[in-house]
Amino acid sequence: MKTINVVAAVIVHDGKVFATQRGYGELAGGWEFPGGKVEAGETSEQALVREIREELETTVSVDSFVYQVEYDYPAFHLSMGCYMCSIVEGHLHLLEHSAAKWLGAANLRSVDWLPADIEVVNALEAKGVLS
Numbered sequence: 028m029k030t031i032n033v034v035a036a037v038i039v040h041d042g043k044v045f046a047t048q049r050g051y052g053e054l055a056g057g058w059e060f061p062g063g064k065v066e067a068g069e070t071s072e073q074a075l076v077r078e079i080r081e082e083l084e085t086t087v088s089v090d091s092f093v094y095q096v097e098y099d100y101p102a103f104h105l106s107m108g109c110y111m112c113s114i115v116e117g118h119l120h121l122l123e124h125s126a127a128k129w130l131g132a133a134n135l136r137s138v139d140w141l142p143a144d145i146e147v148v149n150a151l152e153a154k155g156v157l158s
């Protein structure tokens with residue numbers, strides 16, 4: 028099966044994490060952590076900074092690794108590195124997503140997360156980074 032390498036940003040502010048809803052494609056409507064595919068020659072960090080600029084017109088710093096997802100979708104294997112990120116500049120302007128929410132511990136599971144993201148949500152809960 029084909030593997031796609033993706034990076035995703037876990038942006039936490041005041042105990043809440045920034046979640047976005049996919050606006051296009053096969054998984055449209057599902058909620059995710061913003062990010063995208065790593066391109067040839069890029070490090071994970073470079074890919075993440077580029078993707079967040081492209082999707083949200085915002086510059087982030089990549090602070091630490093949180094979780095590695097290995098998930099089999101019917102058509103491909105997803106290998107997704109998730110990193111804690113902080114906003115350096117910008118206002119998370121939605122250029123590609125259809126909606127966004129800041130989710131805390133109480134409503135973390137109130138959105139329809141993409142199937143691969145459930146384990147990231149579990150890891151965030153276990154780490155106790157949300158309030």
Ligand SMILES: Nc1nc2c([nH]c(=O)n2[C@H]2C[C@H](O)[C@@H](COP(=O)(O)OP(=O)(O)OP(=O)(O)O)O2)c(=O)[nH]1
Pocket residue numbers: 033034035054058059060061062063064065078105107141142143144
């Ligand atoms: N960004 C992101 N993608 C995720 C998450 N969970 C998950 O299953 N995915 C899947 C959806 C897509 O199949 C893939 C990400 O690819 P993408 O389409 O966003 O990548 P890209 O921005 O480079 O897009 P494109 O140019 O190929 O359209 O990973 C997540 O939390 N964040």
